[in-house]
């Protein structure tokens with residue numbers, strides 16, 4: 037029988053692409069429940085699903101921030117969820133002083149508690165049947181902090197800690213957990229962030245910090261998306277591999293060009309190599325804007341972390 041896969045946040049980006057790919061699986065291994073907060077946005081997904089719509093793919097309403105919505109969605113699914121993909125998420129960038137606590141809490145409500153809420157709802161069924169797979173779209177920012185992404189990174193770190201802890205218990209129930217960790221992905225995600233930023237005034241932020249944010253960070257970030265950004269299709273291929281794996285990994289990075297940066301944390305457990313290196317990349321290295329992460333192989337880094 038096909039496995040029922042429930043995915044959150046399918047109106048755009050990675051969620052939409054994943055839903056469509058799984059629904060078109062040549063071996064018909066999946067029955068996809070593609071969910072979104074606002075069904076008014078379902079046209080793009082339905083068009084991309086084509087003849088899979090109503091066959092291997094159904095669309096359902098689900099707001100990960102609402103208990104009622106989650107209960108309502110799960111009650112409509114006949115049978116149980118075999119694979120849960122926690123994909124819904126949002127970003128937040130900017131100097132901390134200029135961001136409201138309410139905006140920060142909204143990020144945690146969506147990225148962290150949204151996933152927790154769904155897991156709580158599907159876990160009893162998975163435990164009873166002693167099978168299941170929970171996939172979480174984390175980020176490389178779940179592994180390393182990034183300047184001006186303090187709260188977003190914190191929400192992804194929270195997911196990493198939560199699901200690594202849960203994985204230990206769930207191994208006993210034959211339930212797998214996989215954290216997928218993409219670098220930049222070219223979706224609406226970045227555009228939404230830039231739109232937020234272009235109108236935000238970040239009240240209470242000093243001019244020096246604002247200058248670093250607007251004139252150093254934003255251009256570098258745009259360049260990073262342009263130079264090493266992956267397509268949603270690339271990321272989805274990695275997620276499909278994880279879902280179809282007999283022994284799914286706990287962690288799966290999708291962008292090999294990030295490995296050197298991540299390694300800095302393992303190489304030096306004090307953490308200062310990572311902090312100093314990324315500080316240097318942004319504030320000191322003139323080649324960053326042109327070369328993105330290739331900068332890791334130029335002369336601006338300490339020799340011992342340069343790839344050979």
Ligand code: NAD
Pocket residue numbers: 044045046047048049050051072073098099100101122123124125126127146150173174175176217218219220221222223224225226228
């Ligand atoms: P996206 O903005 O296209 O997709 C995010 C989706 O989540 C949207 O469809 C949005 O409507 C939905 N969503 C937000 N709040 C919701 C809620 N309360 N209930 C239900 N749905 C909600 O961007 P994307 O790049 O496809 O992002 C998908 C996931 O990938 C996110 O968790 C994001 O953090 C993660 N990610 C993205 C990138 C990137 O650079 N784009 C990198 C690493 C990780």
